[in-house]
Amino acid sequence: MSTIPIPTVEEIIAQGNLVYKRPDALADTWTHYCPGCTHGIIHRLIAEAIDELGLRERTILVAPVGCSVLMYHYFNVDAVEAAHGRAPAMATGLKRTQPDKIVFTYQGDGDLASIGAAEILHAANRGEKFTVFFINNAVYGMTSGQMAPTTLPGMVTTSSPTGRDVALHGYPMRMAEIIAGLPGACYVVRRSVHDARAIRQAKKAVLTAFKTQLAGLGLSMIEFLSSCPTNWHMLPPDALAWIRDTMIPYFPLGDFKVADGVEQV
Numbered sequence: 001m002s003t004i005p006i007p008t009v010e011e012i013i014a015q016g017n018l019v020y021k022r023p024d025a026l027a028d029t030w031t032h033y034c035p036g037c038t039h040g041i042i043h044r045l046i047a048e049a050i051d052e053l054g055l056r057e058r059t060i061l062v063a064p065v066g067c068s069v070l071m072y073h074y075f076n077v078d079a080v081e082a083a084h085g086r087a088p089a090m091a092t093g094l095k096r097t098q099p100d101k102i103v104f105t106y107q108g109d110g111d112l113a114s115i116g117a118a119e120i121l122h123a124a125n126r127g128e129k130f131t132v133f134f135i136n137n138a139v140y141g142m143t144s145g146q147m148a149p150t151t152l153p154g155m156v157t158t159s160s161p162t163g164r165d166v167a168l169h170g171y172p173m174r175m176a177e178i179i180a181g182l183p184g185a186c187y188v189v190r191r192s193v194h195d196a197r198a199i200r201q202a203k204k205a206v207l208t209a210f211k212t213q214l215a216g217l218g219l220s221m222i223e224f225l226s227s228c229p230t231n232w233h234m235l236p237p238d239a240l241a242w243i244r245d246t247m248i249p250y251f252p253l254g255d256f257k258v259a260d261g262v263e264q265v
Contacts, residue, residue, distance in 0.1 A: 023047035025056045027074050036229040036236025039067060039135065041193045042202070043074055046104075046133065049206040050077065053214070059102045060094055062087045066108035067141040085116025088123035091130040102213055104131040110140045113149035113173050120179065127184025127218035131209045134175060134221060136251065137228040145231030149173045152250055157231075172250065176223040180256035186218035188257040192225040194243040198253075207265040217261055225251055 007015075022028060026047035033039050050056050059077040063069060065084035072079035082090040087105035095103045112120050112134050120132065139157055140146040146159040150172050154163040164172075180188040187209055191202035202224065209220040225247050227239035234242060258264065 023051045025050040025059075025076050027076050029073060031074055032070055033067065034228075034230040036227060036239060037067070037141075038193045038224075038226045038240075039071075041199060042133065042135065042224055042226065043071065045193075045199070045203045045206050046106075047075065048203065049210055050102075052207065053210055055102045055210065058100065059104070060098075062091045062094070062103065062105040064105070064107045064111040065142075066111045068106055068108065068135070069142070071106060085111050085114070085119055087111070088116065088119040088128070088130075088132070091132075092123055092126075092128045095128060095130045099129070102131075102210065104133060104210075104213075106133045107135065108141065109134075109136050109138065109148045109150040109175075110143075113175050117149075120175075121182065124179045124182040124185045124219045124221070127186070129213060129216060129218060130220075131213050132219065132221040133206075133209075134223045135226045136175070136223055136247075137226045137231075138172075138247065139228055139231045141228050141231055145228070150175070150251075152246065174251060176221070176251075176256050179219075179221055184218045185221065185257055186259040187212045187220040187262050188223075189221075189255045190223040190225070190251060190253050192243055192248065192253055194225070194227070194240040201253075204265040208262065211263050211265070215261060215263065217259065223251075225253075 061077050061079040063072045063081045064087050091103045091105050136150050138150045140148050144158050147157040151164050153166050156163050176190040179185050189205050191205050192198040205222050212220040225243050229236045229239040
């Protein structure tokens with residue numbers, strides 16, 4: 001029985017037929033993320049931006065504690081691991097001692113908005129010149145789906161089995177709006193990755209955030225609305241629809257601060 005030879009990437013490139021390939025900044029490996037999780041989409045957008053701006057050899061990733069705790073395995077850049085919530089403190093030290101480097105943190109809602117809230121607030125207030133990618137999926141994803149600072153009113157989690165009661169637990173924190181109000185923040189936006197149009201807009205924001213850092217301006221932050229089908233107990237398509245129909249009305253997409261000098265893509 002004859003077999004059809006499968007062309008290599010190099011052969012496809014030579015033929016001019018290449019449409020899509022893995023960014024060089026993204027490692028050729030499996031990830032540990034659950035099926036349908038949108039961390040992978042956001043990872044790819046960041047890696048594409050790093051490649052397009054030619055930053056791979058000068059980029060330092062600060063990995064968090066949370067679902068993306070192992071993300072240093074997935075990027076072909078220098079990386080360090082921070083204690084829970086302390087990524088902005090570590091990024092501050094790295095950027096101040098190596099100002100020619102491109103430094104970014106990648107943090108979930110528990111990491112940034114709960115245990116690390118003081119770290120990100122003071123880093124933004126000081127105008128530290130690094131980039132923050134904040135992933136908001138409204139739950140603690142790695143530790144079984146407990147209520148997070150961004151859990152929506154009435155949302156059932158493992159630690160709020162009758163739903164989030166705002167009279168008891170307070171309201172979800174809109175971190176993009178909070179950070180945008182601080183003088184040292186220069187570029188603060190909220191994006192989503194629930195459909196193709198939103199992903200394209202998110203990619204432009206990633207490029208803009210890195211360009212803000214290259215220009216030597218203050219802190220840049222993108223809040224991404226991201227899905228967690230496992231802890232939301234939904235199929236992946238339903239989780240994407242839930243972002244659109246339930247998360248976005250409470251966490252509206254948009255630009256919350258674009259300071260003078262920021263070059264938007």
